[in-house]
Amino acid sequence: MFHQLISKLNTKYNFELARAHCDIPCGIYDPISAQIAAVTVVRMIDLMTDLDSKAGEKGTDYHNSLSRYIAVKEEHAEKAKAEIRVIWGDYIKAPHLEKYPELHGLVHQIMQLGSKSRQTTDRQTTLDFVEAINKFTEIFWATKNIATKRVKSPYNPPLELVYPVV
Amino acid sequence: MIQILKVTGESLSPSFREGDYVLVVKTPFLLRSFRRGDLVVFNQPPYGVMIKRIDFLSPDGDNIFVIGSHPESTDSRQFGPIPRSNIIGKVIWNIKSKTE
Numbered sequence: 001m002f003h004q005l006i007s008k009l010n011t012k013y014n015f016e017l018a019r020a021h022c023d024i025p026c027g028i029y030d031p032i033s034a035q036i037a038a039v040t041v042v043r044m045i046d047l048m049t050d051l052d053s054k055a056g057e058k059g060t061d062y063h064n065s066l067s068r069y070i071a072v073k074e075e076h077a078e079k080a081k082a083e084i085r086v087i088w089g090d091y092i093k094a095p096h097l098e099k100y101p102e103l104h105g106l107v108h109q110i111m112q113l114g115s116k117s118r119q120t121t122d123r124q125t126t127l128d129f130v131e132a133i134n135k136f137t138e139i140f141w142a143t144k145n146i147a148t149k150r151v152k153s154p155y156n157p158p159l160e161l162v163y164p165v166v
Numbered sequence: 167m168i169q170i171l172k173v174t175g176e177s178l179s180p181s182f183r184e185g186d187y188v189l190v191v192k193t194p195f196l197l198r199s200f201r202r203g204d205l206v207v208f209n210q211p212p213y214g215v216m217i218k219r220i221d222f223l224s225p226d227g228d229n230i231f232v233i234g235s236h237p238e239s240t241d242s243r244q245f246g247p248i249p250r251s252n253i254i255g256k257v258i259w260n261i262k263s264k265t266e
Contacts, residue, residue, distance in 0.1 A: 002261045003186075003187065003261050003262060003263050006170060006187045006261050007187075009170075010170075010172060010187070015170045015171055015172045015187065016169070016171050016172070016215060017171065017172050017173075017174050017214070017215060018171040018172065018173050018174070018188060018190075018207050018215050018216065018217035019174055019175050019213055019214055019215060019216045019217065020173055020174065020175035020176060020177040020178040020179075020182055020184075020216070020217050020218070020234060020236075020239075029238070091238065093243045093244070094243055095243070
């Protein structure tokens with residue numbers, strides 16, 4: 001009743017706003033984009049290895065496919081890094097760091113692995129990239145008191161990914 | 167010395183939701199003492215007028231650390247403690263948009 005009355009008054013007097021401000025409208029942070037991007041990097045390495053192992057002339061089609069795989073690898077390694085940086089920079093706050101002091105080191109490790117995934121074709125580096133983001137994901141959901149599970153992705157490469165149990 | 171303000175944002179949810187109104191008292195003698203848990207409205211550039219809950223006060227009482235209840239709240243954990251002089255008033259009544 002009071003709210004209806006005040007709302008009517010608001011149409012006339014347009015009361016000042018008190019901002020209960022959140023960082024984004026509202027709370028849509030999820031490491032899944034980084035996880036998918038990191039798995040994509042592994043997939044591109046696999047496609048490059050597969051392409052290179054095929055017999056025959058390495059002509060225009062070969063170079064076209066290889067260029068595309070490299071471009072996607074570059075793009076997704078950078079995307080994974082960017083997604084993690086946003087969560088780390090905008091969502092993670094002092095109480096999270098007190099509880100999970102390894103977070104800064106882990107994010108730095110993700111940045112390094114992402115860069116190395118761009119620079120090389122070392123599959124193990126890209127697997128380490130996925131796993132480091134998995135660890136970050138476990139901590140991220142733990143800060144929200146949401147349990148996680150590890151499940152193999154239902155696509156190639158079938159890598160273990162961390163998902164929230166919701 | 168009373169003012170009505172409309173709440174926007176969800177940093178104090180579920181206690182205060184988008185669309186609620188709050189009645190704020192601005193009487194100077196009531197603003198002399200603050201306690202942990204008090205809800206206050208204050209000026210915080212560049213965000214403008216904000217509403218948060220007091221978490222703690224500096225020993226001399228001149229700086230106040232304010233927080234929201236939502237994990238993504240933008241508050242003193244980000245912009246630091248606010249000077250007491252920035253406080254506009256204390257919330258004495260929440261006029262909820264939805265009854266629970």
